[in-house]
Amino acid sequence: MTQTQSAPPATWSPPAQQPVPPTAQQPGSTPARGPVARWFEGTPGRMRAFLILTAVMSVVFGLSAAQGFRQADGALTRAEANAAQLVRIQAIHTNLVSANADATNAFLVGGLEPPDQRRHFVDSLAGAARLIAEAATAQPADTAALGALNQTLITYDGLIEQARANNRQGLPIGSQYLRDANAVLQNDSLPLVKALVQANEERVDTEFDGIGQGNLWVVIAGLLTLVVFFVTLRWLARRTHRYVNVPIAAGAVLVLLTMVVGGVALSSASSKADETRSGAYDRTLALSRARIAAYDAKSNESLTLIARGSGDAFDKAYNASAAAVVEQLGKLNEAGLRSQWNAYDQMHKEVRSQDTKGDWDEAVALAVGRTNGANSVAAFTAFDTSSGDRLQATSGEVSTSLTDARDGLPPIGWLGLPIGIAAALLVAWGMSQRLEEYR
Numbered sequence: 001m002t003q004t005q006s007a008p009p010a011t012w013s014p015p016a017q018q019p020v021p022p023t024a025q026q027p028g029s030t031p032a033r034g035p036v037a038r039w040f041e042g043t044p045g046r047m048r049a050f051l052i053l054t055a056v057m058s059v060v061f062g063l064s065a066a067q068g069f070r071q072a073d074g075a076l077t078r079a080e081a082n083a084a085q086l087v088r089i090q091a092i093h094t095n096l097v098s099a100n101a102d103a104t105n106a107f108l109v110g111g112l113e114p115p116d117q118r119r120h121f122v123d124s125l126a127g128a129a130r131l132i133a134e135a136a137t138a139q140p141a142d143t144a145a146l147g148a149l150n151q152t153l154i155t156y157d158g159l160i161e162q163a164r165a166n167n168r169q170g171l172p173i174g175s176q177y178l179r180d181a182n183a184v185l186q187n188d189s190l191p192l193v194k195a196l197v198q199a200n201e202e203r204v205d206t207e208f209d210g211i212g213q214g215n216l217w218v219v220i221a222g223l224l225t226l227v228v229f230f231v232t233l234r235w236l237a238r239r240t241h242r243y244v245n246v247p248i249a250a251g252a253v254l255v256l257l258t259m260v261v262g263g264v265a266l267s268s269a270s271s272k273a274d275e276t277r278s279g280a281y282d283r284t285l286a287l288s289r290a291r292i293a294a295y296d297a298k299s300n301e302s303l304t305l306i307a308r309g310s311g312d313a314f315d316k317a318y319n320a321s322a323a324a325v326v327e328q329l330g331k332l333n334e335a336g337l338r339s340q341w342n343a344y345d346q347m348h349k350e351v352r353s354q355d356t357k358g359d360w361d362e363a364v365a366l367a368v369g370r371t372n373g374a375n376s377v378a379a380f381t382a383f384d385t386s387s388g389d390r391l392q393a394t395s396g397e398v399s400t401s402l403t404d405a406r407d408g409l410p411p412i413g414w415l416g417l418p419i420g421i422a423a424a425l426l427v428a429w430g431m432s433q434r435l436e437e438y439r
Contacts (some may be wrong), residue, residue, distance in 0.1 A: 003104055043239060044435055046110055050232045051431040054248070055424035061225040061255055064421015068217030069413035071210065072266050076273065079207035080402040082280060085139045086200040087395045090288035092131045092149075093193045097295035099124035102187055103160050104302035107167055107178055125157060126341040135196075152189040156181050158434050175306055182303065196359070201285075208277050212270040218412075222259030225423075226252060232427075240434055247430030251423040254421055258419050262412050272405040280397035283332055290328035290351050293342070294387070297321035298380055299376070300346055305355060305364055317347070337387055344379035351376055 102121035106113030107151050129150065136146045159181035166174030229252035301319035304311035322345060329338050347366065354363035364370075369377030412419070 028075070032266035046235075046239075047431055047435055048227060050235060051407070051427060052429045054228050054232045056256065057225045057228045058251060058423035058427060059417070059420040061221045061258075061423070062416045062418070063414050064217045064221030064416075065258055065419065066414065066416025068214040068221075068266065069262065069409060069416065070214075071217065072214030072269055073409055073413055075207045075210035075214070075222075075400055076269065076406040079204055079211065079273065080399055080406075081138070082200055082203040082207055083284075083398050083402070084395075085135060085142070086197065087284060087288070087398075088131055088135045088138065088202055088203055088346065089142075089193065089196045090285075090292070091396070092128050092135070093126035093197065093292050094288065094295065095124045095131065096153075096189060096193065096383075097186060097292055097299065099128070100138075100182060101295045101298040101302070102213070103163070103181070104178065104306065105368055106303055107163065107174070108305055108368050110167060110170070112182045113164075125153065128153060139200070142196055145196050149189060149192045149196075152184060152192065156184045156189060159184060178306065179303075182299070206283070208273055212266075213271045214271065215266040218259055218262040218266060222255060222263075225255050226259075229255065236431075236434065240437075245430040245434070247426045249430075251426035254419065254423050256427070258412065258416075261410060265408065265410050265412075269405045269409055270400060272408070276398055276401040276405070280394050280401060284391065284394045284398055286328045286331040287394060290325050290332075290337075291384070291387050291391065293321045293328065294344075294383060297325065297348075298376075301351060301367060301376065305351070305360070305367055308360065315352070322348075336385065337390065340379070340383040340386055344376065344383050347374060347376040347379045 006328075099121050102117050102124065106117050106121070122149070132146050132150050132153075136143045146231075159177050163174045163177035163181060166177060227247065233248055233252070235243060237243055297318050300314045300321060303314040304318065307314060325341055329341060351363045351366045354360075354366060365375075367376045369375045
């Protein structure tokens with residue numbers, strides 16, 4: 001028989017262990033830290049964190065200081081430009097009512113009006129047209145309204161010429177053309193001018209308010225930056241047992257000096273702007289409004305006589321304009337101007353007295369200056385000349401004062417960022433000295 005061989009006994013071996021991936025974490029082990037986290041570990045890491053924070057705040061302060069000075073400088077520049085535009089618009093207004101006063105007064109003369117008066121009328125209208133062109137170039141936002149205003153002047157001038165032509169021929173219809181021209185001025189031209197005046201007054205007020213806001217950028221950013229410097233220096237003193245880190249302290253002093261010098265300069269500029277606003281600027285507005293109201297009063301004096309007994313509405317308009325002159329002159333310390341206006345107002349009352357008594361010819365003679373003694377024209381001319389000289393002086397003072405305030409600003413507008421970078425470099429230098437001790 002064949003003998004069957006038995007199989008060797010089976011041997012057991014444990015299953016192979018699966019290798020643990022290198023990224024798997026064993027329970028209870030400490031998570032591995034990335035390179036950024038390790039860079040901020042321990043005392044050197046905290047030093048680096050303080051270095052970054054303080055350096056960034058230094059640069060932010062520099063940018064804020066530059067922004068504050070640019071804002072103040074820009075506000076001063078725009079305030080000066082808008083104030084000049086406002087004076088320009090008010091000069092247009094003055095020229096218009098001045099021309100109308102000449103036209104209405106010349107109408108009383110009849111026939112050919114006095115050459116000087118005619119020349120003043122032509123010059124006033126030409127000056128208004130020239131100023132309209134200048135104003136449209138200076139402030140694009142006013143272009144549309146100024147264009148519409150120019151169209152009304154063309155209509156007004158055409159009606160005045162019709163009134164003159166008919167008046168020279170003694171035709172009664174001339175007075176109707178004159179009233180139509182006055183209606184165009186009062187209902188079409190002057191509302192546009194008043195809207196332009198209001199818009200530019202608001203622009204000037206906005207820029208005056210914005211001048212002082214530049215200081216907030218410097219002061220608030222400076223205080224926050226100094227707080228960060230203080231915390232950094234205090235932490236370093238406690239950690240390194242050294243009282244002062246000289247480079248970082250120098251950076252703090254640089255920020256402090258910039259904040260103080262910048263804050264004082266901006267406060268001074270804001271103060272000068274406020275003085276200009278409450279001084280020369282307000283006087284300029286009051287003088288302009290007084291002159292405009294005075295010319296309007298003079299026009300209504302003539303229109304009252306032209307109406308020949310039916311001019312109550314024009315007489316009331318005179319009284320309203322005269323009250324406006326007195327109100328505006330009351331804002332000024334100008335006794336001479338008040339005296340000259342009172343002299344003219346007294347002559348106007350004499351004109352009205354003669355007209356009321358029925359002596360229309362004598363009233364007209366007083367109104368157009370045909371008398372040998374005192375008359376309305378001479379009295380008004382004295383006020384007109386003096387107030388015009390004062391207006392020119394005060395408007396020039398506004399421009400000069402704002403320019404001086406802007407020129408007095410230190411060049412921190414373009415030095416702000418370099419100052420911030422310099423402070424950041426001082427922080428880096430001072431902190432690197434301490435980091436070297438841990439290498």
